[in-house]
Amino acid sequence: xxxxxxxxxxxxxxxxxxxxxxxxxxxxxxxxxxxxxxxxxxxxxxxxxxxxxxxxxxxxxxxxxxxxxxxxxxxxxxxxxxxxxxxxxxxxxxxxxxxxxxxxxxxxxxxxxxxxxxxxxxxxxxxxxxxxxxxxxxxxxxxxxxxxxxxxxxxxxxxxxxxxxxxxxxxxxxxxxxxxxxxxxxxxxxxxxxxxxxxxxxxxxxxxxx
Numbered sequence: 246x247x248x249x250x251x252x253x254x255x256x257x258x259x260x261x262x263x264x265x266x267x268x269x270x271x272x273x274x275x276x277x278x279x280x281x282x283x284x285x286x287x288x289x290x291x292x293x294x295x296x297x298x299x300x301x302x303x304x305x306x307x308x309x310x311x312x313x314x315x316x317x318x319x320x321x322x323x324x325x326x327x328x329x330x331x332x333x334x335x336x337x338x339x340x341x342x343x344x345x346x347x348x349x350x351x352x353x354x355x356x357x358x359x360x361x362x363x364x365x366x367x368x369x370x371x372x373x374x375x376x377x378x379x380x381x382x383x384x385x386x387x388x389x390x391x392x393x394x395x396x397x398x399x400x401x402x403x404x405x406x407x408x409x410x411x412x413x414x415x416x417x418x419x420x421x422x423x424x425x426x427x428x429x430x431x432x433x434x435x436x437x438x439x440x441x442x443x444x445x446x447x448x449x450x451x452x453x454x455x
Contacts, residue, residue: 246279248286249319254295254347259437262297262350263452269315270450278315286318296321299342301416302354303329303361307445310354314450322348328361328412329353330380331419340426343436350436351420351427354450355413356443362409363399384412406442413440413453 247253257265272278299322300310310316310323322342324335331339342348355362364374365381388408391397397404417440421428430436440453 246281246317248289248317249295249297251293251295254297254349257297257349259349259434262348263437263439263454266298266314266316266350266352266450267452270313270448272315273313274448279317281317283318290319294319294346296342296346296348298322298350298352299324299339299348300352300354301326301329301331301335301339302443303327303356303359305356305360305445308354308356308443313443313448322346327374327377328359328365328381329355329416330377330412331416331423332380333423336420336424336427339420340424343430344426348436351438352452353413353416353420353438353440354443355409355440357406357409357445358402359405359409359412362405362412366397366405366408367399381408381412384408384415387411387415410440410442410453413442416440 296319301324302308302310304325304327310321314321324338326335339351343351361378362381365378365385369378385408388404388411391404399405417438420438427438431438442451
């Protein structure tokens with residue numbers, strides 16, 4: 246597999262960047278990952294980096310973005326935080342990645358059985374985690390079914406996964422609403438902002454492109 250260069254990055258579009266991730270995930274699911282000389286990529290990227298995508302994902306140890314998309318060193322910016330939410334620091338990081346470093350795509354990647362989402366569903370409180378989970382609460386509130394409070398907890402995995410999907414959607418909206426830089430780039434067709442869900446049981450990623 247090639248290491249991204251200034252020329253290959255410049256030749257990519259948001260659509261081709263998305264296809265690269267789709268193809269990489271299919272290789273991952275099929276257990277046919279590309280052959281890479283990682284130490285060679287270390288040397289090749291020592292004087293510069295030209296990633297084609299930025300992935301905002303959860304810190305969950307089962308969802309390493311480079312692995313699930315079968316990407317190597319220098320291919321993607323990986324921003325990770327519990328519950329794949331955004332704040333000013335993450336928005337600034339993504340603005341750097343897209344406006345200054347040239348990535349063509351932002352993917353907000355949620356996943357099934359997310360522990361942070363479970364915590365938000367259960368209204369958990371623990372130190373600084375409390376404030377983070379509060380950022381997921383709007384997604385919990387936005388999912389109207391089931392109505393029975395007893396069914397709106399982490400024990401109901403269908404509810405948890407529906408909230409996780411809604412959380413991806415709301416995070417995408419937060420990026421557009423809170424970052425005029427990224428919103429303008431998307432409106433101009435320079436980048437795309439899309440959502441996706443990773444299935445921890447299959448390894449497959451479903452993209453939400455509408």
